[in-house]
Structure formats: C-alpha cells, structure tokens
Amino acid sequence: MSRTLPPLDPSAVAAAPNARAWPFEEARKVVKRAEKLGKDEVIFETGYGPSGLPHIGTFGEVLRTTMVRTAFRLLTNDQIRTRLICFSDDMDGMRKIPDNVPSREALEPYLQMPLTAVPDPWDKGYPSFGEHNNAMLRRFLDTFGFDYEFASATDYYKSGRFDDMLVRALERYDDIMAVMLPTLGAERQATYSPILPISPISGRVLYVPMKEVNAKDGTVTFTDEDGRDVTLPVAGGNVKLQWKPDFGMRWAALGVDFEMFGKDHQTNQIVYDKICSILGGTPPEHYVYELFLDDQGQKISKSKGNGISIDEWLTYASSESLALFMFQKPRTAKRLYFDVIPKAVDEYFSFAASAQGQDAAALLENPAFHIHSGLPPAYDMPVSFALLLNLATASNPETPEVMWGYISAYAPGVTPQTHPHLDALVGYAMRYFADFVEKNYRAPDEVERKALEDLSEAFAALSPDADGEAIQNAALDVAREIERYQDHSRTGPRGGPGVSGAFFQMLYQVLIGQQRGPRFGSFAALYGVENTRKLIARALGGELAGDG
Incomplete structure (x- = not known):
C-alpha cells in the first residue's frame, strides 16, 4: 500500500467499466452522483471515535473506502480529484473511563468533558487524551500506508468551519427535532436537544434541553450546572451536535460523497440522511458492511474485548492477509478469530501470484489489485x-x-x-x-498400519530429492491397492478406481496429529523423503500417538 496515490495503468482504466468487483459497484454510484451534482472533487470519509485506541474495524473501514476510491479513480481516469478524510469525533464527551488507562481515579473529574479537554492519562506529552488517541490513529494509518487527510472535530468546531452549519441548524431547529423526536422514548423526548452546549462553568458537554433557540443572533439559552440560565453563541466551539445530527451535519458541511459504516448504524442511516438534507446537503452514497463475529459466533465488541485485535493478527500474519480478509464478502458476517489466519495468508499469496500473469480485465477482479491500490507486488514463495x-x-x-x-x-x-x-x-x-497448533495423534488400525508400511517401502524406492509430484503419485499408487481407500465414483489414471480423500486424512491424523493439511506430497518433499519415512516408523512404533 502506497503513501501517495499511484499512477493509473491505462489498460486498467480501459477495463474498469466492465469490472464486477464490489469496489467498482460502489464507485459507479459515486461516479453517477458526481456527474449529477457537477462535482470536480469527490470526498470519501471515514469516522473514528477516539474514546479508545484504533482497532481492527478502523483498519477495515479505511481500507475498504480506499478500495472504492481506487475504483472511482479508474472509472473516471483521475479526471475528478478525490480526497479521503478520516474524521475524529474528539469533541465528544468522555462518557466512561476506559479500562486500560493507568489511573481511572485521576480521570473521574473529567467525565463528560470533551476528549480533547481530558488530560493524557499516559503522560506522553500530548495536550489531551483525545489528541493522544488521534496521534495513535495517525500513526496507525501511516503504518499501513493509507493516503488520507486527518480532521479533528475540535479543530473544526473551534476554528469556525462548522459555524454556518450550526447557525443553519438553529434556523431549522424544529425540522431537526421533527426528525429526532420520533426516534426517542417519551422520557428522552422531554429533555432532548440536538445542540449540546459546553458548560462555561465546568467545561462538560451538557445533555440539557434548550430554553431558547435564537437563530437571528445565533445563540442558545439553557440552564447551566449551577442552576443559572446561560446564553451562548453556537459559533466558535461553544456547542457541538448530538452524534446522530452531527453525522448529517458533517456530510453537509464537508460535501461528503461516500461513507461506509457497520450494520449497527443501518437503522440510523435515514436519520443521518434527513439531517443532511435539512441542512442543505445531498446525502452521500453509503455502503453498509456486516459486523465481525468472534469464535463463538457473537458480535465483536470493543468493550467485551472478544474477537481478535489488529496487533494480535499482525503477530501471526502480515497486514496484506488481513486486508484480504477485509476485502472478501464485506456484507457477510464472518468469524474473525485466530483460526482464519492461515487460510487468509495462503490465499493472499495465491492471489498475488495470479496477478502477475493476468490481463487487465482479470486483474480488476483479483483481490490483490484492490489491496495494493492497483499495484500488486510480485513474490517468490516456494512454501505455503x-x-x-x-x-x-x-x-x-x-x-x-x-x-x-x-x-x-x-x-x-x-x-x-x-x-x-x-x-x-x-x-x-x-x-x-x-x-x-494442538497435536492430536491417533494410532493406526491394522489396515492403516499396512498402508503406512507400504507407503514407507514406496518412498524408499524414490530418489532422495524426489519432488512433491513424484511423492504424491507414489502415495496414490499405494492407496489404489487398498480397498478402503478406493473411490469407485472416480477413475484412476490406469482405468481403475480413484483414491478417496480418507487416505490422506488418515496420513495427517496419524503422522501430523492434524485433521487435514496441504497436499501431502508437497509436505513430504519439504520435510524430506527420509524424514517422512522416519515419521512413519515412529507412528508404527506407537511413539506419536503417545505424544498426542
């Protein structure tokens, strides 16, 4: 993945209109939107809540959005500028103290204060908790080479970049309330306001009703924590919006054209869109992806800590293999746990190898193309x-x-x-x-013992440097002579029955202690013919089943 946008291959540009991979399907919607609105610049956005450190979902969201952006560039031949904005909602109030901070007690006085007003609990030299986590986000994204622009809600609110939209929100306050109130329970309706003032006394984000909304003066009046009524201008960072109205406001203010989010946001999508429209914007194209499941089939939750973290994945495999996992079937709920890693690793290298010989049309369907923004690298990987x-x-x-x-x-x-x-x-x-890896060997029965003895004899007749194909054929020849392993639904090379997969499953169970494995001939070639014979001897001598 490259830190700068790579040049486009003309052959890929020519093939793009017919590409079927999901990033192209989404990008076509953005192309139509850009043409309809007459845009000469398209904004892709991802959102991030810096109440905690960036996680595997953050990676997936930015990566997948980058894939759609690359597809858009190909479909338009880079004739429309693109930007990817990674927006941090760091003005959100700290609603609870994270479990992983050094001292929870030290942060208790800062509950409900904007994350950028909470001291950095790690004392790493950052002005605030929010800015520490923002720095971690940027380092996280830079590590993977994403091309993006970082945006801070605190900066945008305080610098005045949202001022016009906030005044417009006052002008259309009743329309916004008409959208929001039906989504709330009766108790919440009585106190709800889309405007959250920052208390001049405590600095906390206040969830209080508005006593007056003055669109002409651009102010709101509310009761502060000391019981006195306070009037504040909405400009300059004195207020922020509730998170649902904030979604729509941000789309309108930034002119966002595409944003994806998890299925947990899907029911709110209509709210985001209506708020965006009320504030004069055109809702962006969306892509709703499925959430990941842990090893028990439960949804992964940051608070529960179930599933697998990005650091854990990167302990056992590369980021490219994780990127492949993110690319495949994003609208299907998938188990994200340690046991999916080996398959993802080998599939990634397989796709990367295929990419080197494919024409442009086939390449655009190859996940490696999307993982590497159009420039899949070449590898020489003689072993999986x-x-x-x-x-x-x-x-x-x-x-x-x-x-x-x-x-x-x-x-x-x-x-x-x-x-x-x-x-x-x-x-x-x-x-x-x-x-x-847990080894669960089993002892061979009498038929299997004879098969292993014959296999060892067959291997003894091979050259010490026999390749995987020769070893595999020798194993198949042994299996064809044993009735248990004959598959009469298939025809072997000499007209007899084929070989059942149960033969190779037996080899892995007895010799490796696993239920399955890659092609046995390839394994024996890597391990060595003589070493494989010694392994068979150990199995026949009862040593391996004793280890299991």
Whole structure:
C-alpha cells in the first residue's frame, strides 16, 4: 500500500467499466452522483471515535473506502480529484473511563468533558487524551500506508468551519427535532436537544434541553450546572451536535460523497440522511458492511474485548492477509478469530501470484489489485503457510534455522536473505504453531498400519530429492491397492478406481496429529523423503500417538 496515490495503468482504466468487483459497484454510484451534482472533487470519509485506541474495524473501514476510491479513480481516469478524510469525533464527551488507562481515579473529574479537554492519562506529552488517541490513529494509518487527510472535530468546531452549519441548524431547529423526536422514548423526548452546549462553568458537554433557540443572533439559552440560565453563541466551539445530527451535519458541511459504516448504524442511516438534507446537503452514497463475529459466533465488541485485535493478527500474519480478509464478502458476517489466519495468508499469496500473469480485465477482479491500490507486488514463495505449519508440527523447531534447514534442502538457493517475505512467514508460522497448533495423534488400525508400511517401502524406492509430484503419485499408487481407500465414483489414471480423500486424512491424523493439511506430497518433499519415512516408523512404533 502506497503513501501517495499511484499512477493509473491505462489498460486498467480501459477495463474498469466492465469490472464486477464490489469496489467498482460502489464507485459507479459515486461516479453517477458526481456527474449529477457537477462535482470536480469527490470526498470519501471515514469516522473514528477516539474514546479508545484504533482497532481492527478502523483498519477495515479505511481500507475498504480506499478500495472504492481506487475504483472511482479508474472509472473516471483521475479526471475528478478525490480526497479521503478520516474524521475524529474528539469533541465528544468522555462518557466512561476506559479500562486500560493507568489511573481511572485521576480521570473521574473529567467525565463528560470533551476528549480533547481530558488530560493524557499516559503522560506522553500530548495536550489531551483525545489528541493522544488521534496521534495513535495517525500513526496507525501511516503504518499501513493509507493516503488520507486527518480532521479533528475540535479543530473544526473551534476554528469556525462548522459555524454556518450550526447557525443553519438553529434556523431549522424544529425540522431537526421533527426528525429526532420520533426516534426517542417519551422520557428522552422531554429533555432532548440536538445542540449540546459546553458548560462555561465546568467545561462538560451538557445533555440539557434548550430554553431558547435564537437563530437571528445565533445563540442558545439553557440552564447551566449551577442552576443559572446561560446564553451562548453556537459559533466558535461553544456547542457541538448530538452524534446522530452531527453525522448529517458533517456530510453537509464537508460535501461528503461516500461513507461506509457497520450494520449497527443501518437503522440510523435515514436519520443521518434527513439531517443532511435539512441542512442543505445531498446525502452521500453509503455502503453498509456486516459486523465481525468472534469464535463463538457473537458480535465483536470493543468493550467485551472478544474477537481478535489488529496487533494480535499482525503477530501471526502480515497486514496484506488481513486486508484480504477485509476485502472478501464485506456484507457477510464472518468469524474473525485466530483460526482464519492461515487460510487468509495462503490465499493472499495465491492471489498475488495470479496477478502477475493476468490481463487487465482479470486483474480488476483479483483481490490483490484492490489491496495494493492497483499495484500488486510480485513474490517468490516456494512454501505455503500451511506447509510451514505442518513442517513445524512434524519437526518441533526451536529456532527459525531449523525450519530453514528443511526449506533450503527443499529449494536449493532459497535463503532468508534471498526471500525475506518467506523468512517473515517462517517467523509467523513458528509463533502461530507455538500458540495455537494442538497435536492430536491417533494410532493406526491394522489396515492403516499396512498402508503406512507400504507407503514407507514406496518412498524408499524414490530418489532422495524426489519432488512433491513424484511423492504424491507414489502415495496414490499405494492407496489404489487398498480397498478402503478406493473411490469407485472416480477413475484412476490406469482405468481403475480413484483414491478417496480418507487416505490422506488418515496420513495427517496419524503422522501430523492434524485433521487435514496441504497436499501431502508437497509436505513430504519439504520435510524430506527420509524424514517422512522416519515419521512413519515412529507412528508404527506407537511413539506419536503417545505424544498426542
């Protein structure tokens, strides 16, 4: 992912009108909007609540929006300028004290104060809690190379950039209330106001009704915390809007053309749109994505801490594999947990490899194209993540050098220096193996013992440097002679029955302690024919099932 917008490939521009990938489907809506409104600049926006540190959902939202932006650039051949604004609602009141701060007691006096008025609890030299988290957000986004503009609600409110919209909100106050009140319960209706004044006494964000709204003077009157009525101008950061009206106001003020949000916002979308229209804006195109599920199928929640964090994912795999997970089926609820990582890693490298030989039309359907904003890199990855995990399971490596011993024998000339991406993958695989791979060996029955003995004899007849294809064919030849593993629904190469997948499942259960694995011939080639025979001997001697 590049920090600056990459140039467009003319062949990709030519193929873009027929592209079917979901970012193009969304981008076409934005193109129609831009043409209808006569816009020469299109604004993509993502929102962020800095009450906590950026998380995996933040990454997904910015990444997916970037994918739509790239598709838009291709569809318009960069004839319309684009900007991506990452907006931080840092003027929101601190409604509760986060669990991860050094001293909860120290922050108690600052409850309900704007996040940019709360001291930085980590004492890292930032003026406030909100600005600390904003800095973490920017560092987070910069780490992944996103091209974006950061925007602070505090800056926008205090600098006057929202002043005209706030005065307009006073002029159309009754219209806004007519939208909001039906969405509230009776008790809340009695005290609700879309305007939240900042108390001149305490500095807190006040959820109080307005006693007077004066659009002509641009002021509101309310009862402050000491019981006295106070009149404040809405300009200059003296007030902010409730979060739902704020959504619509921001769209109108910034001229936002596209924003995506999670399914939990979907019921509020009509409210955001109506507020935007009331304030004179045209609601943007939206994209509603599904929320992630944890390993138990429950929705991931920041407060619960279930699921997987971005730091946890990046402990075991690269950001590109996470980006692939984000790209695939964003409107389908998916389990986001550690067990999805290996598949995402290998699929990413598979897509990246395919990209190198594809024509423009096929490339636009390839996730690697979207992950890398049109410039998928080339990799030489002679070993997959799944194979590395099985190699680690079989060899119990204590250091990467042990793994590289097998890899270098399997692929002469391949070293950590010549293949740094593979070296990184070795590290990821070792950490994943250590933390998650459970070995559950089982002893072979009599039929399986005979099959393993025959397999060992067949391997003994192979060349020590036999490749994965030769090893796989030798294994298939053994299986074809055993009735249990004959698949009569398929025809083998010599006219006999094919081989059931149960044969290879047995090999992984007995020899590796796993339910399944990558192509067995590829594993045996990487591990080594002689080492695989020793593994079979250990299984036949009862050593492996005893380990499990």
